[in-house]
Amino acid sequence: MSDHLEIMRQVAGAMNKGSPQARALGFESVSLDKATAVLKVPYDAKLVGDPDTGVIAGGVVTTLLDHCCGQAAHAALDSFKYIATLDLRIDYMRAAEPGKDVYARAHCFKVTRNVAFVRAVAYETDPDDPIAAATAAFMLDSSAGKKPGANFKPSKS
Amino acid sequence: MSDPTEQLKHVLERIPYARFLGVRAELAGDEMTAVLPFSEHLVGNPTLPAIHGGVLGAFMEMTALAQLSIKEGQARQPRVIDVSIEYLRSGRPLTTYARAEIKKVGRRIANVHVEAWQDQRASPIAALRGHFLVTPVEE
Numbered sequence: 586m587s588d589h590l591e592i593m594r595q596v597a598g599a600m601n602k603g604s605p606q607a608r609a610l611g612f613e614s615v616s617l618d619k620a621t622a623v624l625k626v627p628y629d630a631k632l633v634g635d636p637d638t639g640v641i642a643g644g645v646v647t648t649l650l651d652h653c654c655g656q657a658a659h660a661a662l663d664s665f666k667y668i669a670t671l672d673l674r675i676d677y678m679r680a681a682e683p684g685k686d687v688y689a690r691a692h693c694f695k696v697t698r699n700v701a702f703v704r705a706v707a708y709e710t711d712p713d714d715p716i717a718a719a720t721a722a723f724m725l726d727s728s729a730g731k732k733p734g735a736n737f738k739p740s741k742s
Numbered sequence: 743m744s745d746p747t748e749q750l751k752h753v754l755e756r757i758p759y760a761r762f763l764g765v766r767a768e769l770a771g772d773e774m775t776a777v778l779p780f781s782e783h784l785v786g787n788p789t790l791p792a793i794h795g796g797v798l799g800a801f802m803e804m805t806a807l808a809q810l811s812i813k814e815g816q817a818r819q820p821r822v823i824d825v826s827i828e829y830l831r832s833g834r835p836l837t838t839y840a841r842a843e844i845k846k847v848g849r850r851i852a853n854v855h856v857e858a859w860q861d862q863r864a865s866p867i868a869a870l871r872g873h874f875l876v877t878p879v880e881e
Contacts, residue, residue, distance in 0.1 A: 608783075
């Protein structure tokens with residue numbers, strides 16, 4: 586167990602507990618290893634997108650995949666950097682099964698000086714039978730020069 | 743319930759996840775503007791603070807689905823096949839708006855583009871392009 590991975594696990598924990606949206610959705614880290622993250626969203630009636638079937642909203646899966654991809658990117662970096670999603674492409678293969686927790690597994694397969702590239706799947710029990718698949722790119726050092734609270738300032742342009 | 747604005751409000755109120763996010767919608771004829779008032783629980787990065795990217799993606803997906811239902815009168819709720827989300831600016835702690843443009847509706851597939859903005863319409867914070875499986879009402 587490297588110290589770095591331990592720090593990244595703490596970062597992942599902070600990303601779940603410190604991020605209000607992740608907390609509101611109930612995100613829980615399942616595992617975090619070098620460049621790979623597994624994240625869970627527990628099934629909750631308030632997250633349903635189709636009240637007739639009880640299927641969880643596609644948007645919840647979108648947020649789960651985005652968050653999980655970000656954690657995989659953090660786990661692939663040698664040191665902590667702020668990151669921001671540049672783009673996120675999601676293919677929805679099928680509806681999630683009502684009543685079941687949804688997992689996401691993300692792997693950051695390439696890091697360059699400025700960008701981290703990540704792939705992920707969302708599933709209930711078997712990653713080979715996915716609900717959705719995602720490809721994401723993250724800008725590294727996205728908050729460079731931005732101070733805490735920067736977004737409270739009026740926009741420039 | 744024949745008033746389209748009331749109908750849309752009713753549809754959104756029935757979806758638990760739409761209530762969870764706090765999504766509203768305004769209609770001008772057949773053009774809809776989706777409204778996402780800022781709320782603390784939407785924040786992804788608490789330091790800046792910035793709205794979670796997943797929330798913006800989910801909001802734009804919902805905008806596309808709602809606009810399809812309004813314009814095309816779907817027999818069933820359209821299904822998302824794929825979306826590609828581009829993040830242009832960080833989502834500040836302000837109300838976010840989104841508008842969808844239906845580029846094409848075929849027999850099975852609809853292609854929809856969505857743009858989301860905050861205080862300046864000309865400076866969008868995110869965009870979405872997506873394909874949706876549609877089931878038009880039989881003639």
